[in-house]
Amino acid sequence: MSDSAIRPEDLVLLLGARPRRGVRAWLYRGIAKAVRDGRLPPGLRLPSSRAVAAALGVARGPVSEALELLAAEGYVITRDRSGSRVAPRAESVRAERPEVALRPPPSPGTPDPALFPWASWLRSMRIGSARLRPDDLGYGDPRGLPALRERVAELLRLTRGAVVAPDQVVIISGVAQGLTLLATVLRRRGAGPIGLEDPGSPGARDSLRSLGADVVPVPADGDGLDIDRRVGEPGAVLVTPAHQYPLGVPLSPDRRRRLLDWAAAVDRLVIEDDYDADLRYDGLPIGVLQAMAPDRVALLGSVSKVLAPGMRLGWLVPPPHLYDELVAAKRNADLGTSVFDQAALAEFIGSGEYQRQVRRLRQVYGERRAALVGGLRERFDVSPAGFSAGLHVLVRLPDHDAEQRALAYLAERNVAAHALSDCFFADGDPGLVLGTARIPAPDLIPALPD
Structure with a gap:
């Protein structure tokens, strides 16, 4: 174990300004944080509680209590004659793992x-x-x-x-x-x-x-x-x-x-x-x-x-x-x-x-769906599949390349959409499943191929 030590005045300088009250908690938190972030390295000998109390100009009791708590939690090791030292620290081993998306991508069925x-x-x-x-x-x-x-x-x-x-x-x-x-x-x-x-x-x-x-x-x-x-x-x-x-x-x-x-x-x-x-x-x-x-x-x-x-x-x-x-x-x-x-x-x-909320949503979502369907008909002379209900519409596309291009365009604009082909167990028809709750027709129409 290292024989290096830190002087009382240097420890006080490392901890920063002393508060008027709560010396024990301040001392405990400051030393624990310094141990965790490496400013007080393993094996470093700490000054005695008497020396720290003198440097801080406080009673010895709160200092002793802070060191006892640090020892109980494993931050320091206290021995009768050699005083307290910073405890050896287990190296943190963090396994390499792929990035995991915690928030799922936008869903076509999500309400506004x-x-x-x-x-x-x-x-x-x-x-x-x-x-x-x-x-x-x-x-x-x-x-x-x-x-x-x-x-x-x-x-x-x-x-x-x-x-x-x-x-x-x-x-x-x-x-x-x-x-x-x-x-x-x-x-x-x-x-x-x-x-x-x-x-x-x-x-x-x-x-x-x-x-x-x-x-x-x-x-x-x-x-x-x-x-x-x-x-x-x-x-x-x-x-x-x-x-x-x-x-x-x-x-x-x-x-x-x-x-x-x-x-x-x-x-x-x-x-x-x-x-x-x-x-x-x-x-x-x-x-x-x-x-x-x-x-x-x-x-x-x-x-x-x-x-x-x-x-x-x-x-x-x-x-x-x-x-x-x-x-x-x-x-x-x-x-x-x-x-x-x-x-x-x-x-x-x-x-x-x-x-009352259901009636309100029927009016608002019905109008938004109608605007989207109208825009699709005007641009492409096609009508989405299905009847007038829910929070999604299905637009069929000519091939899978068109499906992927449209999905990429919409993903860049954070527009909720699924590939129709992903809804099948095996190879399926190309198309887009589009959310109607929040999607503005002007953002959608350019994404679809002529």
Whole structure:
């Protein structure tokens, strides 16, 4: 160990001006920081507490206490006769690793944050929090607050035609968690692979694969998912019947019946992702598939499109035979969703603010979509695929080179877009899936080839 030492006056100079109060804390923080950043190297002998106290013009007690705390935390080593030295420091070894993007790229389905109803939401937070009881602040019912489950059940019955009671609802931290819980329970039951729409959501496909789930394609076209063209025999199928992603079409009545007939005949589960059905601009939203077969369909939904994805609040309405297992899986996953957020959402829905927000968004997003579609028709004499709903449109392109050029142009301008080809399990058709919530038509039109 080095025999070098630092004089009391040099240590005081290194630490800077002494405060009038809090000498012990100041001395502790200053020496600890100097050790961490290398200004006091390992093995350096420190002056005695008596010498430091004399140099600072303070009592010896606070200095001794600071050195004892530094020794307890491993910054210095104190021996009876040799005094204190800076402790040896383990070399920091930082493994080389690739850069990881912590924030995902812009998604075509992301709402405009400028439309978030801050005033009414903050009011709902105040009122909802005031209604919480002391017992609500502990580890509560993993199904969620009773008040929110009542509000969600009522909302789903009135606006989506669902067959649901409050004791059938599980409050979840977004649809992604709902998929995780369902995949976990299905895997434990040995249900087999999960069928996904092809084309479909790349996010859902990647999420399920990351959980170790076996996923298989089920072709989708202008009438939605076609269960008769499935690959193999999946144990469950994930479907977006109200507004297929990315094709933008509803599941046709005939396809709806055939999907439910298949599920009943072979005792399989249909997972309904009702992700943006509230946002239809040319008529009433299409009702949920769950209403036709509540014993075969697990209904998923969230506030991500109407409010904000960062809120991480949603709901799961499973068939009765899976309910207890899913509640147990939710408890094991996170012990329940934040009661303050749940209380706020219960008040927000109960006061009518949720439906007011839906009406506002239908008007604003409907106008923005119409402007974008009009610009595409004027420039290219084409209409995007799908019907007037949701937060995305699909524009088909002549080839994959055009797709890549358009994506590069839009990425430079931070415009949310997906390649249609990425939505397929294998090689797929070229095109762009464009977000309509924030995209201005003048930024989009030049990106598309003539």
